[in-house]
Amino acid sequence: MKNVLPFEKPVVELREKIAELKKISGDSEVDLSEEISRLENRLEQLENEVYENMTPWDRVQMARHAERPTTLDYIERLFTDFLELHGDRYYSDDEAIVGGIAKFEGKPVTVVGHQRGKDTKENIRRNFGMPHPEGYRKALRLMNQAEKFNRPIISFIDTKGAYPGKAAEERGQSEAIAKNLMEMAGLTVPIICIVIGEGGSGGALGISVGDKLYMLENSTYSVISPEGAAALLWKDSNLARKAAESMKITSYDLQELEVIDGVIEEVHGGAHRDIEGQAAKIKEVIKSSLEELNQLSESELLEKRWQKYQQIGSTTSVLKREESEE
Amino acid sequence: MLRDIFSKKRKYATISKQAEREDVPEGLMVKCPSCRKIYYRKELEKNKLVCPNCDHHHTMSAKERIDSLMDEGTFEEWDVQLTSDNPLEFPDYIEKVEKDQRKTGMNEAVMTGKGNINGFETAIAVMDSRFRMGSMGSVVGEKITRAIETAREEQLPIIIFTASGGARMQEGVLSLMQMSKTSVALERFSRSGGLFISYMTHPTTGGVSASFASLGDFNFAEPKALIGFAGRRIIEQTIREKLPDDFQTAEFLYNHGQLDRVVHRHEMKSTLTTVLDIHQSGGDAS
Numbered sequence: 001m002k003n004v005l006p007f008e009k010p011v012v013e014l015r016e017k018i019a020e021l022k023k024i025s026g027d028s029e030v031d032l033s034e035e036i037s038r039l040e041n042r043l044e045q046l047e048n049e050v051y052e053n054m055t056p057w058d059r060v061q062m063a064r065h066a067e068r069p070t071t072l073d074y075i076e077r078l079f080t081d082f083l084e085l086h087g088d089r090y091y092s093d094d095e096a097i098v099g100g101i102a103k104f105e106g107k108p109v110t111v112v113g114h115q116r117g118k119d120t121k122e123n124i125r126r127n128f129g130m131p132h133p134e135g136y137r138k139a140l141r142l143m144n145q146a147e148k149f150n151r152p153i154i155s156f157i158d159t160k161g162a163y164p165g166k167a168a169e170e171r172g173q174s175e176a177i178a179k180n181l182m183e184m185a186g187l188t189v190p191i192i193c194i195v196i197g198e199g200g201s202g203g204a205l206g207i208s209v210g211d212k213l214y215m216l217e218n219s220t221y222s223v224i225s226p227e228g229a230a231a232l233l234w235k236d237s238n239l240a241r242k243a244a245e246s247m248k249i250t251s252y253d254l255q256e257l258e259v260i261d262g263v264i265e266e267v268h269g270g271a272h273r274d275i276e277g278q279a280a281k282i283k284e285v286i287k288s289s290l291e292e293l294n295q296l297s298e299s300e301l302l303e304k305r306w307q308k309y310q311q312i313g314s315t316t317s318v319l320k321r322e323e324s325e326e
Numbered sequence: 327m328l329r330d331i332f333s334k335k336r337k338y339a340t341i342s343k344q345a346e347r348e349d350v351p352e353g354l355m356v357k358c359p360s361c362r363k364i365y366y367r368k369e370l371e372k373n374k375l376v377c378p379n380c381d382h383h384h385t386m387s388a389k390e391r392i393d394s395l396m397d398e399g400t401f402e403e404w405d406v407q408l409t410s411d412n413p414l415e416f417p418d419y420i421e422k423v424e425k426d427q428r429k430t431g432m433n434e435a436v437m438t439g440k441g442n443i444n445g446f447e448t449a450i451a452v453m454d455s456r457f458r459m460g461s462m463g464s465v466v467g468e469k470i471t472r473a474i475e476t477a478r479e480e481q482l483p484i485i486i487f488t489a490s491g492g493a494r495m496q497e498g499v500l501s502l503m504q505m506s507k508t509s510v511a512l513e514r515f516s517r518s519g520g521l522f523i524s525y526m527t528h529p530t531t532g533g534v535s536a537s538f539a540s541l542g543d544f545n546f547a548e549p550k551a552l553i554g555f556a557g558r559r560i561i562e563q564t565i566r567e568k569l570p571d572d573f574q575t576a577e578f579l580y581n582h583g584q585l586d587r588v589v590h591r592h593e594m595k596s597t598l599t600t601v602l603d604i605h606q607s608g609g610d611a612s
Contacts, residue, residue, distance in 0.1 A: 162536075164556030164564050169574060170582050173555040178540035181509035186517060201493075201502060202536045202555070209506050223493045223502040223533075232495060247498045248414050257413065259503055302514075309510040310471065312503045313464030314413035318406075318433060 003066050007058045008269065011050050014043050051268040054218070057241040059250050060226060062218035063197050067272040069279075071098055071113030071156040074196065077279035078154075078286070079104050079111060085142060087134075091171065094135030095126045096159070097207070099142040104154070104286065110146035112139045112207055113156030116197070130163040133176035136206045140180050143187060152190040152290055155207045160225065162203030177206040184209035185305065190293035192286055194264070195219040195251075196271070211305055212289045213259070215251035216278070217266040221259075222249035259312055261289075358382055374591045383528065383548050383591055387430065388437035388452040391487055395595055396450070401441035404476065405469050409433050413464070416496040426457045434465040435490070438473040440482060443595065446602040449477035449484040455529065460490035462534055463497040467504025470538065474511040474522075483521035483602060488539040492532020505537035512541050521605045523598065525589075526553050526576070544601055546589045547576035 004012045018039050025032035054062070062068070075082050079102035086093040099112035114131065117123030139155075146153050162173055184191060184207075191210030199208070199221030215221060224232070229247055230239035248254070251263040264281050271278040293301065356367050360382035370377070374394055375384040386394070392401055410423045427433060435457035440449045451473045453460045470486065477484040493501035512522060524542025526535075528551040536555055539545075547553060554574035562569055572578045576588045589597050 162555065164560045166561060166565055166567075166569060166573070169554050169556065169561070172540075172582070172584050174535040174553075175540040175584060177536040177555070178505075178509065178538070181506055181537055182513045182516070182541050185506075185510040185513035202505065202533055205502060205505055206536075209510065221499055221502075223498050224495060229495060246414065246416065247495075249499065254499060257498075257500060259499055306510055306514055309503070309507045312507055313468050313500055314411040314497070315408050315464045315468050316411045318409045 005058065005061045005065070007054070007061075008050055011043070011046055011269075014039065014046060018043060047268050056220075056244040056250050056253070057226070059218045060220055060240075060244050062270045063220045065270060065272060068197055069271050069275045070118070071115050071158060071196065073275060074156060074279055074282060075102065075111055075113070077276065078283055079109065080106075082111065086138070088137035088141060090137060091134045094132050094138060096129050096131040096163070097135035097139050099139055101151070104152075104290075108149070108151045110142055110151050110153045111156075112142055112153065113196075114159040114204075114207070116158060127163055129159045130161060131159065131203060131206070132163055132165070132168045133171045133173050136162075136176040136180050139207050140183055143184065143191075147187045147189050150189060152192065152293070153187070153210070154286060155191065155193045155210065157193060157195040157199050157204045157208050157221075158197035158219075159200050159203045160198055161200035162206065177202050180206045181209050185309075186302065188298040188301065190290060190296075190301065192289050192293075194282060194285070195221050195260075200225060209305075209309075211293055211301065211308070212261045214262050214264050214285055215254060215260050216264050216271060216282075217251050218270055219251055220249040221251075221254055222247055257314075356384075358384075374594075376591050381549065381590075383550065385455060385489075385528070386591075387456060388432065388454040388487075391452045392437065392439075392441070392450065395443055395598070396441035397443065397445065400447075401439055401450075403437060403439040405438060405472055406433050408465050408469060410463055410465050410497070412496075413500055414496060414498050419496045422496075423458065430454060430457050432457055434469060435460045435462070436466045436469050438469045440476075440480075443602060444599045446599065446606055447482060448602060449473050449480070449482045450486075451484070452487040453489040453527075453534075455489040455491075455527075458494060460488075460529075460534075461492060461494035461501070462490055462504050463494035463501045464504065466490075466494075467501075467507050470508050471504075471511045474508070474515050474520075478515045478518050478520055481518075481520075483523065483605060484515070485523045485525060485598060486538060486542075487525045487527055488530040488534050489527045490530060490532070490534035490539075492534055502533065505533050508538045509541065512538055516543075521601075523601055525594075525598075526585075527551050529553070531555070531557065531574075540584075545585050546587050546597065547579065547585050548594075549576055549588055549590060551576045553579050 021032050021036050082102040084100040098115045102111050114129045115126050116129035117126045143153050192212045193208040193210045195215040197219055226240040226244040227237045229243040231237040254260045255263055267274045354367055355364050356370050357364050358377040361380035363379045375386050412419050436451050436453045438451045451470050522542050523544045524539050526539050526547040530539050530553045579585045580588050
């Protein structure tokens with residue numbers, strides 16, 4: 001079986017064995033039902049053990065899983081009438097970010113999101129979901145349009161990071177991201193951001209300032225990739241696993257750090273095992289968020305957004321620490 | 327009573343003359359890292375730490391920057407008591423921060439406050455690259471956010487001098503979120519009509535470059551300052567080609583339309599005065 005992550009190998013092997021036994025018992029006279037049900041019990045137990053005890057590194061692997069649903073997979077399932085719109089009007093169309101208009105439960109919305117490819121060919125076209133400045137500028141253009149026509153914005157985050165390239169620097173990667181952060185802060189429509197895979201640093205941040213920030217259970221959000229952190233901190237990118245453990249990058253870590261509004265659970269084995277089910281869970285979160293945010297006036301919305309960001313961080317005063325030490 | 331505890335233990339002091347003296351390179355002479363010429367420290371200081379031979383802009387501490395810019399006796403510092411927590415429980419992190427506190431005499435990598443420039447009152451935040459490479463963690467984000475907010479409340483302009491390697495690793499995603507936090511504060515400030523001048527100095531990279539540094543109503547930079555999003559080495563590894571020597575310098579950005587001006591340090595005060603003057607009536611110099 002392809003795309004099996006190392007930590008879930010025992011589960012997959014057992015599942016295959018059960019399937020094999022079922023096939024045998026179907027083909028022959030031998031009654032294996034007792035053995036099968038025993039193994040099925042064991043499988044359930046094993047699944048609980050394995051998937052309830054995922055390490056941060058396991059989740060990193062899951063967030064990067066080749067079969068993990070992408071922005072377009074969710075758009076297809078969450079919205080109707082999706083019409084993709086292209087181009088930043090300055091330079092080109094960056095396919096590492098997709099966006100457009102659609103209906104959510106019959107009401108107009110604007111959708112943006114990072115888009116990885118499903119295969120090598122598509123990945124090259126979409127630059128592995130790593131945007132250039134024009135991607136951020138396209139997203140901003142669509143979000144400004146959303147504001148003009150009073151549509152809420154749903155943003156899906158799934159990128160290793162903004163592309164570190166020569167052309168990206170020449171065209172102002174920093175400015176493009178910075179501008180989005182500031183402009184999104186001031187948009188007078190609700191913005192709901194959902195991290196569905198990797199939330200890689202500034203490149204992820206560039207479309208994720210809003211009123212609500214959720215993460216799928218097995219997604220990550222970090223200041224730097226575990227490999228990058230390991231290279232910087234210990235001069236050895238092979239220590240990525242260790243970095244993943246210490247950098248606090250999982251959905252539950254971010255919930256604890258009070259950076260996100262909630263974790264959207266995944267089925268055992270990850271979102272790709274049940275895309276429909278996952279989309280349904282995301283739908284519930286968008287629905288309840290919109291219900292809440294639609295109650296607010298424009299000024300209340302902006303005030304709450306400011307308060308949300310104002311409190312993020314961890315500081316203390318010199319005086320307080322001195323006291324506790326003495 | 328709290329003040330007593332504070333002053334007894336010198337190691338946390340934020341504005342300590344002693345700590346500052348320690349940071350001045352030993353001896354009377356300084357060698358220019360660019361042209362290798364050797365100068366009297368005093369001579370260099372008189373020239374605003376610009377090499378008289380090759381024009382290299384030496385690193386300025388936050389205090390030196392403020393002293394060279396603000397009218398004497400007008401600077402009032404804010405939030406000197408804030409210090410880093412260790413949210414990720416990173417080994418040795420607090421020790422490193424404390425070491426830099428002793429080295430620089432600052433509580434964190436940015437000094438904030440208000441004062442006058444040729445009679446024009448302004449809020450100011452100056453980053454200091456000697457403190458954890460000027461990296462932005464929770465305290466830097468919080469101090470800058472508070473400075474922006476105070477400027478908004480007191481209807482002052484704000485000038486931010488950046489010098490930063492980017493987001494601080496040891497505070498993980500909380501450092502990343504300071505990019506959003508400062509940007510949200512700037513949006514509020516901008517909406518209220520506030521004037522923000524961003525002044526980039528060497529180096530301004532990563533998360534700081536991709537947030538407030540790029541968001542000025544005016545974006546200035548010092549000559550030759552390194553400014554960019556991704557690190558040079560990472561880009562070279564990604565695109566597998568050598569980058570030009572001037573890549574990601576202030577001049578490179580200027581040529582690509584990303585800066586209003588590259589401003590020589592000798593023109594710093596007069597340039598800022600002009601901008602403040604045009605946006606504000608009632609300064610002493612008017």
